[in-house]
Amino acid sequence: MHQSERAVFDLRRGLPVLIRAADGDRVAYPVERGSALLDALEPAEDAALALVLRRPRLAALGLPADDDARLPARLRGPIARDRLAAWATGDGRPADDAFGPLEPAGSADRAALALMRRARLIPAAITGPVTPELEALAERGPLLRVEATEAADCADQAADRVRRVSEAPVPLADAPDSRFVLFREADGLREHIAVVIGQPESWPDPVPVRLHSACLTGDLFGSLRCDCGEQLRNAVATIARLGGGVLLYLDQEGRGIGLANKLRAYTLQDAGHDTVDADGLLGFHHDERRFASAASMLESVGVKRCRLLTNNPSKIEALTAHGIEVHAREAVYGRLTEQNRRYLSAKAERSGHLLDDVLDAES
Structure with missing residues (x-):
């Protein structure tokens, strides 16, 4: 669990982590933070960056899904990333041209969401392919690497012991x-x-x-x-x-979502949502x-x-x-x-x- 525990702290500090998975490695980044390191995620082709959301948030956006899912992002650059963060937490559905079709979340995507929940961040992640620039960072040490299977289990196992x-x-x-x-x-x-x-x-x-x-x-x-x-x-x-x-x-705190997210939910309640719907808009189930x-x-x-x-x-x-x-x-x-x-x-x-x-x- 050591690498997953370190990954939680890195994400809270606003650092990306590299998640290794059998179905494809991904770099994951919390939507509520900004960093120049994220520039290395910028690929040449469209739809390589993605916004990964939990099922309650997808349902709140009018995008019903059986499980957590990935929305390929068509926008790039710092302004686009700010908009991604807003769409992950706001009270409205993003523009139809902002994302590609809904895709099933991969193992690395699901692991990223587990890490965000454990870190008590918004349970949403920007993920992207491992670029040569990021691979070089990982080899030198600053970019933490964690196995998807370990990361996916981190929240449940740590909380239970x-x-x-x-x-x-x-x-x-x-x-x-x-x-x-x-x-x-x-x-x-x-x-x-x-x-x-x-x-x-x-x-x-x-x-x-x-x-x-x-x-x-x-x-x-x-x-x-x-x-x-x-x-x-x-x-x-x-x-x-x-x-x-x-x-x-x-x-x-806040039925398991943490104080920061509880205050976010309060703001959504003031906009007219009840406590259950407010948590769902943030990507949480009614009781975490x-x-x-x-x-x-x-x-x-x-x-x-x-x-x-x-x-x-x-x-x-x-x-x-x-x-x-x-x-x-x-x-x-x-x-x-x-x-x-x-x-x-x-x-x-x-x-x-x-x-x-x-x-x-x-x-």
């Missing part, structure tokens, strides 16, 4: 007898915290558990666009009241989170059977699939506000969250 790193008592206002246990993912990019409330030997059976995805805007700043901060504090208080248990604070690491964290702190505090049936399914018995479910709500009503309604109607009680109470 965590290591227990450190811990300390951290008294909380609603749960003074609390301990924070920090876990780090395999590639070191993300860290998660298990908040152990009360003494494990005194926990009820099943153990009260909450999986809480980080929300900087709601948890820390009290944003009215969501109910996350109140859910977090209510969950801590509920676990303490029930006799103790565990709250996992997971680095999965994974919970294998959560199951590993629970096992590490001694939980194999839980009473899950959630409104999301998908979390029950995920923990069950990874060997944690979910014996019961308990709802955990925040306040319904004028600003978060549309967001919560979309979660209920389109993502299956169990929010009838809170939505009906204010109707």
